[in-house]
Amino acid sequence: DTTVKQNPRYKLARVGKPVNLICSQTMNHDTMYWYQKKPNQAPKLLLFYYDKILNREADTFEKFQSSRPNNSFCSLYIGSAGLEYSAMYLCASSADRVEQFFGPGTRLTVL
Amino acid sequence: QQQVRQSPQSLTVWEGETAILNCSYEDSTFDYFPWYWQFPRESPALLIAIRPVSNKKEDGRFTIFFNKREKKLSLHITDSQPGDSATYFCAGTSGGNYKPTFGKGTSLVVHP
Known part of the structure:
Protein backbone atom coordinates (compact mmCIF):
# COMPACT_ATOMS: atom_id res chain seq x y z
CA ASP A 1 0.00 0.00 0.00
CA THR A 2 1.62 3.23 -1.18
CA THR A 3 -1.13 5.47 0.12
CA VAL A 4 -0.60 8.64 2.07
CA LYS A 5 -3.77 9.75 3.79
CA GLN A 6 -4.71 13.25 4.81
CA ASN A 7 -7.55 14.49 6.99
CA PRO A 8 -9.63 16.44 6.60
CA ARG A 9 -9.81 16.87 2.83
CA TYR A 10 -11.44 20.27 3.24
CA LYS A 11 -11.13 22.64 6.17
CA LEU A 12 -12.86 25.94 6.80
CA ALA A 13 -11.31 28.10 9.49
CA ARG A 14 -11.89 31.55 10.93
CA VAL A 15 -9.17 34.15 11.08
CA GLY A 16 -7.30 33.89 14.34
CA LYS A 17 -8.39 30.35 15.07
CA PRO A 18 -6.09 27.32 15.21
CA VAL A 19 -5.95 24.67 12.52
CA ASN A 20 -4.68 21.12 12.82
CA LEU A 21 -4.11 18.96 9.75
CA ILE A 22 -3.30 15.27 9.87
CA CYS A 23 -1.26 12.98 7.66
CA SER A 24 -0.59 9.27 7.90
CA GLN A 25 1.29 6.59 5.97
CA THR A 26 1.80 2.91 6.52
CA MET A 27 4.87 2.45 4.33
CA ASN A 28 7.28 2.85 7.25
CA HIS A 29 8.86 5.83 5.53
CA ASP A 30 11.35 7.68 7.70
CA THR A 31 10.77 11.11 6.18
CA MET A 32 7.52 13.04 6.07
CA TYR A 33 7.02 16.47 4.47
CA TRP A 34 4.46 19.24 4.51
CA TYR A 35 4.03 21.56 1.53
CA GLN A 36 1.82 24.57 0.93
CA LYS A 37 0.48 24.87 -2.60
CA LYS A 38 -1.26 27.95 -3.95
CA PRO A 39 -2.62 28.31 -7.50
CA ASN A 40 0.05 28.96 -10.12
CA GLN A 41 2.78 28.65 -7.54
CA ALA A 42 5.33 25.92 -6.84
CA PRO A 43 4.71 23.64 -3.89
CA LYS A 44 6.44 25.36 -0.99
CA LEU A 45 8.18 23.17 1.54
CA LEU A 46 7.13 24.16 5.06
CA LEU A 47 8.87 21.53 7.14
CA PHE A 48 9.86 17.90 7.21
CA TYR A 49 10.59 15.19 9.72
CA TYR A 50 13.50 12.85 9.25
CA ASP A 51 12.67 10.17 11.79
CA LYS A 52 12.02 12.19 14.94
CA ILE A 53 14.00 15.25 13.87
CA LEU A 54 11.94 18.23 12.77
CA ASN A 55 13.35 20.63 10.20
CA ARG A 56 11.42 23.84 9.56
CA GLU A 57 12.11 26.26 6.76
CA ALA A 58 13.49 29.59 7.94
CA ASP A 59 10.80 31.75 6.37
CA THR A 60 7.92 29.77 7.84
CA PHE A 61 9.56 28.87 11.11
CA GLU A 62 7.19 30.76 13.36
CA LYS A 63 4.01 30.11 11.40
CA PHE A 64 3.78 26.33 11.44
CA GLN A 65 4.28 23.68 14.07
CA SER A 66 4.31 19.94 13.67
CA SER A 67 4.41 16.76 15.65
CA ARG A 68 5.24 13.18 14.81
CA PRO A 69 4.29 10.93 17.71
CA ASN A 70 5.10 7.81 15.73
CA ASN A 71 6.55 6.80 12.37
CA SER A 72 3.17 6.71 10.63
CA PHE A 73 1.62 9.97 11.74
CA CYS A 74 2.47 13.63 11.24
CA SER A 75 0.44 16.74 11.93
CA LEU A 76 0.65 20.34 10.81
CA TYR A 77 -0.52 22.97 13.26
CA ILE A 78 -1.34 26.61 12.64
CA GLY A 79 -1.76 28.49 15.88
CA SER A 80 -3.65 31.48 14.50
CA ALA A 81 -4.87 31.26 10.93
CA GLY A 82 -4.66 34.28 8.67
CA LEU A 83 -6.23 34.85 5.27
CA GLU A 84 -2.85 34.16 3.65
CA TYR A 85 -2.94 30.60 4.95
CA SER A 86 -5.69 29.66 2.51
CA ALA A 87 -4.08 27.05 0.29
CA MET A 88 -3.78 23.34 -0.47
CA TYR A 89 -1.59 21.57 2.06
CA LEU A 90 0.17 18.50 0.74
CA CYS A 91 1.76 15.84 2.87
CA ALA A 92 4.38 13.53 1.40
CA SER A 93 6.53 10.70 2.66
CA SER A 94 9.74 9.14 1.45
CA ALA A 95 11.86 6.13 2.29
CA ASP A 96 14.98 7.31 0.51
CA ARG A 97 14.63 11.11 0.43
CA VAL A 98 14.44 10.70 -3.33
CA GLU A 99 11.00 9.61 -4.43
CA GLN A 100 8.14 11.24 -2.58
CA PHE A 101 4.65 9.85 -2.25
CA PHE A 102 2.02 12.52 -1.90
CA GLY A 103 -1.30 12.52 -0.15
CA PRO A 104 -4.50 13.94 -1.70
CA GLY A 105 -4.08 17.23 0.12
CA THR A 106 -6.19 19.29 2.48
CA ARG A 107 -7.78 22.40 1.04
CA LEU A 108 -7.80 25.05 3.76
CA THR A 109 -9.99 28.11 3.41
CA VAL A 110 -9.62 30.85 5.99
CA LEU A 111 -12.45 33.35 6.31
CA GLN B 1 14.28 33.38 -5.11
CA GLN B 2 12.97 30.86 -7.60
CA GLN B 3 15.58 28.17 -7.99
CA VAL B 4 13.64 25.98 -10.41
CA ARG B 5 11.88 27.57 -13.35
CA GLN B 6 9.51 25.88 -15.75
CA SER B 7 8.23 26.96 -19.10
CA PRO B 8 5.81 27.31 -20.65
CA GLN B 9 3.25 27.84 -17.92
CA SER B 10 0.70 26.10 -20.11
CA LEU B 11 0.94 24.06 -23.28
CA THR B 12 -1.65 22.70 -25.67
CA VAL B 13 -0.88 20.06 -28.26
CA TRP B 14 -2.86 17.74 -30.49
CA GLU B 15 -3.00 14.03 -29.97
CA GLY B 16 0.02 12.37 -31.56
CA GLU B 17 2.27 15.44 -31.35
CA THR B 18 5.36 15.77 -29.21
CA ALA B 19 5.02 17.98 -26.14
CA ILE B 20 8.18 19.63 -24.82
CA LEU B 21 8.28 20.93 -21.28
CA ASN B 22 11.27 22.93 -20.12
CA CYS B 23 12.96 23.30 -16.77
CA SER B 24 16.01 25.22 -15.57
CA ILE B 50 17.26 11.69 -13.90
CA ARG B 51 20.64 12.09 -12.25
CA PRO B 52 23.36 14.30 -13.79
CA VAL B 53 25.55 11.31 -14.59
CA SER B 54 23.25 10.83 -17.58
CA ASN B 55 22.14 13.32 -20.20
CA LYS B 56 19.11 11.31 -21.22
CA LYS B 57 16.53 9.16 -19.47
CA GLU B 58 13.83 7.38 -21.37
CA ASP B 59 10.70 5.62 -20.15
CA GLY B 60 8.29 4.71 -22.89
CA ARG B 61 6.95 7.88 -24.47
CA PHE B 62 8.60 10.07 -21.84
CA THR B 63 12.20 11.25 -22.20
CA ILE B 64 14.25 13.67 -20.12
CA PHE B 65 17.07 15.50 -21.84
CA PHE B 66 19.61 17.01 -19.46
CA ASN B 67 22.22 19.69 -20.08
CA LYS B 68 24.40 20.08 -17.02
CA ARG B 69 26.50 22.90 -18.42
CA GLU B 70 23.48 25.07 -19.10
CA LYS B 71 21.56 23.82 -16.03
CA LYS B 72 18.61 22.94 -18.18
CA LEU B 73 16.47 19.91 -18.72
CA SER B 74 13.41 19.14 -20.76
CA LEU B 75 10.70 16.53 -20.73
CA HIS B 76 9.61 15.25 -24.13
CA ILE B 77 6.34 13.43 -24.44
CA THR B 78 6.08 11.75 -27.82
CA ASP B 79 2.80 10.63 -29.38
CA SER B 80 0.91 12.69 -26.79
CA GLN B 81 -2.40 11.26 -25.61
CA PRO B 82 -5.40 13.01 -24.06
CA GLY B 83 -4.68 10.98 -20.92
CA ASP B 84 -1.38 12.83 -20.61
CA SER B 85 -3.27 16.05 -19.83
CA ALA B 86 -1.98 17.06 -16.40
CA THR B 87 0.23 19.52 -14.59
CA TYR B 88 3.90 18.56 -14.72
CA PHE B 89 6.29 19.64 -11.98
CA CYS B 90 10.06 19.64 -12.32
CA ALA B 91 12.07 19.47 -9.10
CA GLY B 92 15.67 19.41 -8.00
CA THR B 93 17.26 18.03 -4.89
CA SER B 94 20.75 17.73 -3.41
CA GLY B 95 21.91 14.49 -1.89
CA GLY B 96 21.47 14.48 1.84
CA ASN B 97 19.47 17.66 2.33
CA TYR B 98 16.09 15.94 1.95
CA LYS B 99 14.55 19.15 0.55
CA PRO B 100 13.27 19.09 -3.04
CA THR B 101 12.75 22.43 -4.74
CA PHE B 102 9.80 22.45 -7.12
CA GLY B 103 9.02 24.58 -10.13
CA LYS B 104 5.61 26.16 -10.61
CA GLY B 105 4.55 23.51 -13.06
CA THR B 106 3.44 23.32 -16.68
CA SER B 107 -0.20 22.62 -17.42
CA LEU B 108 -0.43 20.36 -20.46
CA VAL B 109 -3.61 19.83 -22.43
CA VAL B 110 -3.69 17.25 -25.19
CA HIS B 111 -6.61 17.63 -27.56
CA PRO B 112 -7.96 14.54 -29.32
Whole structure:
Protein backbone atom coordinates (compact mmCIF):
# COMPACT_ATOMS: atom_id res chain seq x y z
CA ASP A 1 0.00 0.00 0.00
CA THR A 2 1.62 3.23 -1.18
CA THR A 3 -1.13 5.47 0.12
CA VAL A 4 -0.60 8.64 2.07
CA LYS A 5 -3.77 9.75 3.79
CA GLN A 6 -4.71 13.25 4.81
CA ASN A 7 -7.55 14.49 6.99
CA PRO A 8 -9.63 16.44 6.60
CA ARG A 9 -9.81 16.87 2.83
CA TYR A 10 -11.44 20.27 3.24
CA LYS A 11 -11.13 22.64 6.17
CA LEU A 12 -12.86 25.94 6.80
CA ALA A 13 -11.31 28.10 9.49
CA ARG A 14 -11.89 31.55 10.93
CA VAL A 15 -9.17 34.15 11.08
CA GLY A 16 -7.30 33.89 14.34
CA LYS A 17 -8.39 30.35 15.07
CA PRO A 18 -6.09 27.32 15.21
CA VAL A 19 -5.95 24.67 12.52
CA ASN A 20 -4.68 21.12 12.82
CA LEU A 21 -4.11 18.96 9.75
CA ILE A 22 -3.30 15.27 9.87
CA CYS A 23 -1.26 12.98 7.66
CA SER A 24 -0.59 9.27 7.90
CA GLN A 25 1.29 6.59 5.97
CA THR A 26 1.80 2.91 6.52
CA MET A 27 4.87 2.45 4.33
CA ASN A 28 7.28 2.85 7.25
CA HIS A 29 8.86 5.83 5.53
CA ASP A 30 11.35 7.68 7.70
CA THR A 31 10.77 11.11 6.18
CA MET A 32 7.52 13.04 6.07
CA TYR A 33 7.02 16.47 4.47
CA TRP A 34 4.46 19.24 4.51
CA TYR A 35 4.03 21.56 1.53
CA GLN A 36 1.82 24.57 0.93
CA LYS A 37 0.48 24.87 -2.60
CA LYS A 38 -1.26 27.95 -3.95
CA PRO A 39 -2.62 28.31 -7.50
CA ASN A 40 0.05 28.96 -10.12
CA GLN A 41 2.78 28.65 -7.54
CA ALA A 42 5.33 25.92 -6.84
CA PRO A 43 4.71 23.64 -3.89
CA LYS A 44 6.44 25.36 -0.99
CA LEU A 45 8.18 23.17 1.54
CA LEU A 46 7.13 24.16 5.06
CA LEU A 47 8.87 21.53 7.14
CA PHE A 48 9.86 17.90 7.21
CA TYR A 49 10.59 15.19 9.72
CA TYR A 50 13.50 12.85 9.25
CA ASP A 51 12.67 10.17 11.79
CA LYS A 52 12.02 12.19 14.94
CA ILE A 53 14.00 15.25 13.87
CA LEU A 54 11.94 18.23 12.77
CA ASN A 55 13.35 20.63 10.20
CA ARG A 56 11.42 23.84 9.56
CA GLU A 57 12.11 26.26 6.76
CA ALA A 58 13.49 29.59 7.94
CA ASP A 59 10.80 31.75 6.37
CA THR A 60 7.92 29.77 7.84
CA PHE A 61 9.56 28.87 11.11
CA GLU A 62 7.19 30.76 13.36
CA LYS A 63 4.01 30.11 11.40
CA PHE A 64 3.78 26.33 11.44
CA GLN A 65 4.28 23.68 14.07
CA SER A 66 4.31 19.94 13.67
CA SER A 67 4.41 16.76 15.65
CA ARG A 68 5.24 13.18 14.81
CA PRO A 69 4.29 10.93 17.71
CA ASN A 70 5.10 7.81 15.73
CA ASN A 71 6.55 6.80 12.37
CA SER A 72 3.17 6.71 10.63
CA PHE A 73 1.62 9.97 11.74
CA CYS A 74 2.47 13.63 11.24
CA SER A 75 0.44 16.74 11.93
CA LEU A 76 0.65 20.34 10.81
CA TYR A 77 -0.52 22.97 13.26
CA ILE A 78 -1.34 26.61 12.64
CA GLY A 79 -1.76 28.49 15.88
CA SER A 80 -3.65 31.48 14.50
CA ALA A 81 -4.87 31.26 10.93
CA GLY A 82 -4.66 34.28 8.67
CA LEU A 83 -6.23 34.85 5.27
CA GLU A 84 -2.85 34.16 3.65
CA TYR A 85 -2.94 30.60 4.95
CA SER A 86 -5.69 29.66 2.51
CA ALA A 87 -4.08 27.05 0.29
CA MET A 88 -3.78 23.34 -0.47
CA TYR A 89 -1.59 21.57 2.06
CA LEU A 90 0.17 18.50 0.74
CA CYS A 91 1.76 15.84 2.87
CA ALA A 92 4.38 13.53 1.40
CA SER A 93 6.53 10.70 2.66
CA SER A 94 9.74 9.14 1.45
CA ALA A 95 11.86 6.13 2.29
CA ASP A 96 14.98 7.31 0.51
CA ARG A 97 14.63 11.11 0.43
CA VAL A 98 14.44 10.70 -3.33
CA GLU A 99 11.00 9.61 -4.43
CA GLN A 100 8.14 11.24 -2.58
CA PHE A 101 4.65 9.85 -2.25
CA PHE A 102 2.02 12.52 -1.90
CA GLY A 103 -1.30 12.52 -0.15
CA PRO A 104 -4.50 13.94 -1.70
CA GLY A 105 -4.08 17.23 0.12
CA THR A 106 -6.19 19.29 2.48
CA ARG A 107 -7.78 22.40 1.04
CA LEU A 108 -7.80 25.05 3.76
CA THR A 109 -9.99 28.11 3.41
CA VAL A 110 -9.62 30.85 5.99
CA LEU A 111 -12.45 33.35 6.31
CA GLN B 1 14.28 33.38 -5.11
CA GLN B 2 12.97 30.86 -7.60
CA GLN B 3 15.58 28.17 -7.99
CA VAL B 4 13.64 25.98 -10.41
CA ARG B 5 11.88 27.57 -13.35
CA GLN B 6 9.51 25.88 -15.75
CA SER B 7 8.23 26.96 -19.10
CA PRO B 8 5.81 27.31 -20.65
CA GLN B 9 3.25 27.84 -17.92
CA SER B 10 0.70 26.10 -20.11
CA LEU B 11 0.94 24.06 -23.28
CA THR B 12 -1.65 22.70 -25.67
CA VAL B 13 -0.88 20.06 -28.26
CA TRP B 14 -2.86 17.74 -30.49
CA GLU B 15 -3.00 14.03 -29.97
CA GLY B 16 0.02 12.37 -31.56
CA GLU B 17 2.27 15.44 -31.35
CA THR B 18 5.36 15.77 -29.21
CA ALA B 19 5.02 17.98 -26.14
CA ILE B 20 8.18 19.63 -24.82
CA LEU B 21 8.28 20.93 -21.28
CA ASN B 22 11.27 22.93 -20.12
CA CYS B 23 12.96 23.30 -16.77
CA SER B 24 16.01 25.22 -15.57
CA TYR B 25 17.70 25.46 -12.21
CA GLU B 26 20.24 27.55 -10.36
CA ASP B 27 21.61 25.31 -7.63
CA SER B 28 24.63 23.48 -8.99
CA THR B 29 24.53 21.03 -6.08
CA PHE B 30 21.30 19.48 -7.33
CA ASP B 31 21.99 15.86 -8.16
CA TYR B 32 18.55 14.43 -8.71
CA PHE B 33 15.75 15.79 -10.88
CA PRO B 34 12.35 14.17 -10.61
CA TRP B 35 9.36 15.08 -12.71
CA TYR B 36 5.98 14.70 -11.06
CA TRP B 37 2.64 14.78 -12.79
CA GLN B 38 -0.63 15.74 -11.20
CA PHE B 39 -4.03 14.97 -12.66
CA PRO B 40 -7.03 17.05 -11.63
CA ARG B 41 -8.23 16.18 -8.13
CA GLU B 42 -5.32 13.79 -7.60
CA SER B 43 -1.98 13.90 -5.80
CA PRO B 44 1.31 14.56 -7.58
CA ALA B 45 3.02 11.30 -8.50
CA LEU B 46 6.53 10.56 -9.69
CA LEU B 47 6.67 10.18 -13.47
CA ILE B 48 10.35 9.96 -14.34
CA ALA B 49 13.64 11.17 -12.89
CA ILE B 50 17.26 11.69 -13.90
CA ARG B 51 20.64 12.09 -12.25
CA PRO B 52 23.36 14.30 -13.79
CA VAL B 53 25.55 11.31 -14.59
CA SER B 54 23.25 10.83 -17.58
CA ASN B 55 22.14 13.32 -20.20
CA LYS B 56 19.11 11.31 -21.22
CA LYS B 57 16.53 9.16 -19.47
CA GLU B 58 13.83 7.38 -21.37
CA ASP B 59 10.70 5.62 -20.15
CA GLY B 60 8.29 4.71 -22.89
CA ARG B 61 6.95 7.88 -24.47
CA PHE B 62 8.60 10.07 -21.84
CA THR B 63 12.20 11.25 -22.20
CA ILE B 64 14.25 13.67 -20.12
CA PHE B 65 17.07 15.50 -21.84
CA PHE B 66 19.61 17.01 -19.46
CA ASN B 67 22.22 19.69 -20.08
CA LYS B 68 24.40 20.08 -17.02
CA ARG B 69 26.50 22.90 -18.42
CA GLU B 70 23.48 25.07 -19.10
CA LYS B 71 21.56 23.82 -16.03
CA LYS B 72 18.61 22.94 -18.18
CA LEU B 73 16.47 19.91 -18.72
CA SER B 74 13.41 19.14 -20.76
CA LEU B 75 10.70 16.53 -20.73
CA HIS B 76 9.61 15.25 -24.13
CA ILE B 77 6.34 13.43 -24.44
CA THR B 78 6.08 11.75 -27.82
CA ASP B 79 2.80 10.63 -29.38
CA SER B 80 0.91 12.69 -26.79
CA GLN B 81 -2.40 11.26 -25.61
CA PRO B 82 -5.40 13.01 -24.06
CA GLY B 83 -4.68 10.98 -20.92
CA ASP B 84 -1.38 12.83 -20.61
CA SER B 85 -3.27 16.05 -19.83
CA ALA B 86 -1.98 17.06 -16.40
CA THR B 87 0.23 19.52 -14.59
CA TYR B 88 3.90 18.56 -14.72
CA PHE B 89 6.29 19.64 -11.98
CA CYS B 90 10.06 19.64 -12.32
CA ALA B 91 12.07 19.47 -9.10
CA GLY B 92 15.67 19.41 -8.00
CA THR B 93 17.26 18.03 -4.89
CA SER B 94 20.75 17.73 -3.41
CA GLY B 95 21.91 14.49 -1.89
CA GLY B 96 21.47 14.48 1.84
CA ASN B 97 19.47 17.66 2.33
CA TYR B 98 16.09 15.94 1.95
CA LYS B 99 14.55 19.15 0.55
CA PRO B 100 13.27 19.09 -3.04
CA THR B 101 12.75 22.43 -4.74
CA PHE B 102 9.80 22.45 -7.12
CA GLY B 103 9.02 24.58 -10.13
CA LYS B 104 5.61 26.16 -10.61
CA GLY B 105 4.55 23.51 -13.06
CA THR B 106 3.44 23.32 -16.68
CA SER B 107 -0.20 22.62 -17.42
CA LEU B 108 -0.43 20.36 -20.46
CA VAL B 109 -3.61 19.83 -22.43
CA VAL B 110 -3.69 17.25 -25.19
CA HIS B 111 -6.61 17.63 -27.56
CA PRO B 112 -7.96 14.54 -29.32
